[in-house]
Amino acid sequence: MALLDIQNLQLAMRSYEGETQILHGIDLKIERGEIWGMVGETGSGKSLTGLSVSRLIPSPPGRYLAGNIDFGGKDLLKASDRDMRALRGRHIGMIFQDPTTNLNPVFRIGTQLVDVALHAGHDDPSILGLSKGASRSAMKKAARKTAIEMLDKVGIPDAATRIDDYPHQFSGGMRQRVLIAMAMIGKPDLLIADEPTTALDVSVQAQILRLIHDLVAERNIGVLLITHNLGVVAQICSHVAVMYRGRILESGPVREVLKHPSHVYTQALLDSVPTVHTKRGELRGLSGLSPEAFA
Amino acid sequence: MSLEIKNVTKIFGTSRKGEGFTALDDVSLSVKKGSSFGLVGESGSGKTTLTKCILRLESLTSGTIRFEGKDIHALSKAEMRRVRARLQIVFQDPYASLNPRITIHDIISEPLIIHRETVPMSSRQRTERVEELLLQVGLSREHLFRYPHEFSGGQRQRIGIARALAVKPEFLILDEPTSALDVSVQAEVLNLLHRLQDELGLTYFFISHDLGVIRYVCDEVAVIYRGKLVEQGPVDDIFDHPKDDYTRMLLNAMPDPDPDLSPFRRVE
Numbered sequence: 001m002a003l004l005d006i007q008n009l010q011l012a013m014r015s016y017e018g019e020t021q022i023l024h025g026i027d028l029k030i031e032r033g034e035i036w037g038m039v040g041e042t043g044s045g046k047s048l049t050g051l052s053v054s055r056l057i058p059s060p061p062g063r064y065l066a067g068n069i070d071f072g073g074k075d076l077l078k079a080s081d082r083d084m085r086a087l088r089g090r091h092i093g094m095i096f097q098d099p100t101t102n103l104n105p106v107f108r109i110g111t112q113l114v115d116v117a118l119h120a121g122h123d124d125p126s127i128l129g130l131s132k133g134a135s136r137s138a139m140k141k142a143a144r145k146t147a148i149e150m151l152d153k154v155g156i157p158d159a160a161t162r163i164d165d166y167p168h169q170f171s172g173g174m175r176q177r178v179l180i181a182m183a184m185i186g187k188p189d190l191l192i193a194d195e196p197t198t199a200l201d202v203s204v205q206a207q208i209l210r211l212i213h214d215l216v217a218e219r220n221i222g223v224l225l226i227t228h229n230l231g232v233v234a235q236i237c238s239h240v241a242v243m244y245r246g247r248i249l250e251s252g253p254v255r256e257v258l259k260h261p262s263h264v265y266t267q268a269l270l271d272s273v274p275t276v277h278t279k280r281g282e283l284r285g286l287s288g289l290s291p292e293a294f295a
Numbered sequence: 296m297s298l299e300i301k302n303v304t305k306i307f308g309t310s311r312k313g314e315g316f317t318a319l320d321d322v323s324l325s326v327k328k329g330s331s332f333g334l335v336g337e338s339g340s341g342k343t344t345l346t347k348c349i350l351r352l353e354s355l356t357s358g359t360i361r362f363e364g365k366d367i368h369a370l371s372k373a374e375m376r377r378v379r380a381r382l383q384i385v386f387q388d389p390y391a392s393l394n395p396r397i398t399i400h401d402i403i404s405e406p407l408i409i410h411r412e413t414v415p416m417s418s419r420q421r422t423e424r425v426e427e428l429l430l431q432v433g434l435s436r437e438h439l440f441r442y443p444h445e446f447s448g449g450q451r452q453r454i455g456i457a458r459a460l461a462v463k464p465e466f467l468i469l470d471e472p473t474s475a476l477d478v479s480v481q482a483e484v485l486n487l488l489h490r491l492q493d494e495l496g497l498t499y500f501f502i503s504h505d506l507g508v509i510r511y512v513c514d515e516v517a518v519i520y521r522g523k524l525v526e527q528g529p530v531d532d533i534f535d536h537p538k539d540d541y542t543r544m545l546l547n548a549m550p551d552p553d554p555d556l557s558p559f560r561r562v563e
Contacts, residue, residue, distance in 0.1 A: 041477040042448070172338070201337040201504060206548040213559045228477060231550030235557040255554045272482035273552050274507035276534050283511060285483030 001073075003222040004030040004053065004190055009067035011048060014060050021065065022048055024246045030190070035216055035223040037233035037254065039269070040243030046226045049243075050192045052077075053224065054092050055084045071190065090120045093183035097195035099175035103167040109178055110163035113147035113185065114140070120186030121146075127187055150181040154211055173204035180211060187219070194226045209236045230273050234258055242266050296361075297466055297498045298326040298349070303358035305344055305522075318344045320522040322358070326515075328465075331492065331499040333513030333530070335506060335545065341522040342502045346468050349500070350384060351375060362466070380410040383459035387471040389451035393443040399454055400425050400439045406461045414462050428457040431494075433487060449480035453487065460491070468500045473508060485511055506549050510534055518542045 011023040023045050030036050038046045051057050053069055055076055069076040072091060076084070088094070096102050104112060121128040121139055128134075128142035144163075151159035154177040167175060176196065183191060193212065197205040213236050216223055225237060233240050233254060240258065241251035242265065250263040261267045271284040303322045309315040318341045326332040336342050347353040349360055351367055360367045362378055370378060383406075386392040393402055403425045407416055416424065426436050432453040443451060452472060459467055469488070473481040485508065491497060503509050509516055510530055517527035518541065526539040537543045551557075 041479060202506075202548040202550075203337060203544060205550070209550075210559070229550065230478070230552040234552045234554040235550045236559050258552060258554050269479060270552060272479045274482070274485065274505070274511040275551055275553075276506055276510050276546065276549065278507060278511050280489065280511065283482045283485060285479050285486065 002029040003032050003071070004028070004224070005070040006049070006053070007068050007070070009049065009052060009069065010065040011045075011052060011057070012063050012065055014063065019063070022246050023052075025067070026246075026248055028241060028248065028251070030222040030224060032189070032220050032222050033216065034239055035212070035225055035237045037237035037240040038224060038226045038243060039228060039230060039233055039240060041228065041269075043245075044243040045246040046228075046243050047194055050094075050194050050224060050226050053190075053192055054088055054094055055079065086123055089116055089183075089188070090123050090186040091189050093186065093188035093191045095176075095179050095183045095191070095193040095196045097198050099172055099179055099199060102179055103175055105167050108164050108166055109151075109170070110144065110147055113150065113163070113178070113182055114143045116182050117143035117146045117150075117185050123186075127185075146185060147181075150185050151178070154178070154181045154184075155207070156181075173200055173207065176200060176204075176208055177211070180208070180215075184215060189221055191215075191221055191223045192226070193223060195228070196225070197232060198227070198229070205232070212236060230258070230270060231275075242269070296325050297328040297363060298332075298500065299359075299361040300324050300345075300349070301359050301361070303345070303348060303360060304356045305341075305348060305353065306356045309356070318522050319348070322519070322522070322524055324517050324524065324527060326466075326498060326500055328498055329492075329496055330515065331501055331513040333501045333503065333509035333516040334519060335503060335509050335516060336519035337504060337545075339521075340519045342519060343470065344522075345519075346384065346470055346500070346502060349468065350379070350382065376410070377413055380406075380413040380462045381464045382466045382468070383462065383464040384468040384470060385452070385455050385459045385472045388475050389448055389455055390475065392455055393451055395443050398440045398442060399429075399446075402443070402454065403428055403458045403461055406458060410462045424461065425457075428460055431460070431491070432457045433483075447480075448476050449484060452476060452484055456484075456487070456491070460495070463495075465496075466498045466500065468502070470502045471504070472501075474503070474505065481508070488512060506534070506546060518545065 006026055006028040009023050009026040012019045012021045026049055040046045048057065064077055117128065118139060121143055125132055125134055128139060128146050130138060130142050148159050148163055151163060156162055156174060156177055170178065197208050200208065227233060237254045239252060240254045241248045244265055250257055250266050257266060261270065274283055301323050303319055305319040306315040306317050322345065334342055344353060348355055355368055362382060367378065404421045407414060407421050407424060429435060429438060434450065434453055473484050476484060492499060501512050513530050516530050516533050517524050520541050526533060526542050533542060537546055
């Protein structure tokens, strides 16, 4: 059975102008060990697909018209809030785009990490290396130890002292590492990374991609990587789904899709990426191709 | 030479005790008329500080910046205003750089009013000029009295370009003009910049952290790292035969959309 199985996901959003359908039937299957890239332009629905998996779309305004999201034998769309809280952070890890706004500036890095570790530890004490029924103080101690180990793992130098720093004392790349540590601390089976490197420099981006790649190899997790950067997809993803206006136009192994795109839109998107080899006048935008051509 | 920067150093925070922070360290470069010069570097490397120095929004600690032979930092206020009409800038964030409360017509005609001494126009002439500019950047007359929120990111950046072109400058500073846009939209804006350069004979000073974009737009490129230029020269030379380790690292870090070039891909 697939780790994550999204079938015919249809989402509508309500606004003052009435209800608009955003996702028109998304089908996606992620196995362990796979890194799925989800690419598309702004507004194509890639983030909303990711948020649907962790059930972070408030309802209203969101409303699921049809479909199901199977994860660990459960349909997440039917799961209660309580069940979802237990899943988030513990079985489904999440990383978001902007590392500057996703850490609370008034708490130390350690406090924020320990919080997540304790939450995961309540569900399964073995994450903290404890057996059931451990005392509160033992839990706290173990949570801090786990937090330091995690920071060390994501490459924060001198983790044991840096853990007591505040977010503003960390650079953008380091903060994104902290967020990855936070997402990985509960040993999730599935990691949803929504534009994890968009706000970062290319050199830092390369480091973060290597980190995600190594985590997948080591823990055999599944990853849904949402990005608009085809270069990032080509680098680390094993599979890719191309989204356009709430639909997946094309999906499959990354080499197949990017080397031999079967859809005009995928080809057009590839043609609009300037690489170090693109010469003047060779770049094409999407104008001239009507939206109907992609449907 | 259109722009000549010689031994420019900028140190912030020298008034207090301590050494201060060296944002630009002995930077020298020159931009030929009608060419595109690219400046690449990571965040914090000093790219934006350099543009601010060129526009005289920051003072220099030492060195000179000459625009068509004139030392920009030695000009009087009135002289500087005249230079600014020929030296315009397009900003990075098209969502933040347009005033949401005034129409596109007013946004684009604002520089015409500010520089009325350099480009004297009646209000009717101004409106005609704005219409002409909109067509030039691929928008149309019907957009004239709309507000910024009615436009997409790519369209807003076109409006930003039209505003910069309003007073017929010869030199355009483009500070990451496409980094907030989708790749497909970015491609269109880059092609627009190419076309405008051919039509109007503009000189570009193009700042980006995207090496692909730099290669596509620029003739020459300088790589800046921690306030120092580590390497500069013709784009093809630098990209095909980088001499500096940092440049090489940047080139290697850039993700290529060809899956076979990935350093992570296991041999299957």
